[in-house]
Amino acid sequence: NAGVTQTPKFQVLKTGQSMTLQCAQDMNHNSMYWYRQDPGMGLRLIYYSASEGTTDKGEVPNGYNVSRLNKREFSLRLESAAPSQTSVYFCASSWGRDTGELFFGEGSRLTVL
Amino acid sequence: DQQVKQNSPSLSVQEGRISILNCDYTNSMFDYFLWYKKYPAEGPTFLISISSIKDKNEDGRFTVFLNKSAKHLSLHIVPSQPGDSAVYFCAATTGTASKLTFGTGTRLQVTL
Secondary structure: OOOEEEEOOEEEEOOOOOEEEEEEEOOOOOEEEEEEEEOOOEEEEEEEEOOOOOOEEOOOOOOEEEEEOOOOEEEEEEOOOOHHHOEEEEEEEEOOOOOOOOEEOOOEEEEEO | OOOEEOOOOEEEEEOOOOEEEEEEEOOOOOOEEEEEEEOOOOOOEEEEEEEOOOOEEEEOOEEEEEEOOOOEEEEEEOOOOHHHOEEEEEEEEOOOHHHOEEOOOEEEEEEO
């Protein structure tokens, strides 16, 4: 079982470039999430999608956009990357009815120069 | 303002001994607490959880204790094994996964 798959795993961008992080889950989960992890900051929620067709801002949404393409896929787009967006990004999914058991992907390490 | 705090960035424990990881929170509205475990180059994985109506939850070698009056929870691992070496994140929510707030993590190293 693949679970939650993220691509790419590594990416280096220059300031101002754009890119999209892709995420897909095969567990038929209703909800999907994008987090970023920075040293000393824990995991912070960027955006989430409670169900297909809906998206909502999390704690740190500025500079990002998301698309819930279908029930399986949830993408994160950086329109104009900034060095402050250098981070490890995690996609996660859940049934949406529960109280916090998330299934995470392996992460995508993004460096913005 | 960090609502969920893990004040110990790292912890080293000998194999076979007890590991105790601590977590403090400030939001009295949190009603569900979780621990996640993370190995390098992998995503976090759910370990154990506890509802605010309980003060203890046990799953094999892992036990989570909740002290609501002190706004404190702890994860006990007994006995500790080398494979437990990882970063442990405490998390709390007011009821939905979309409201999950994570701590900064504690790196546990279990030595032989």
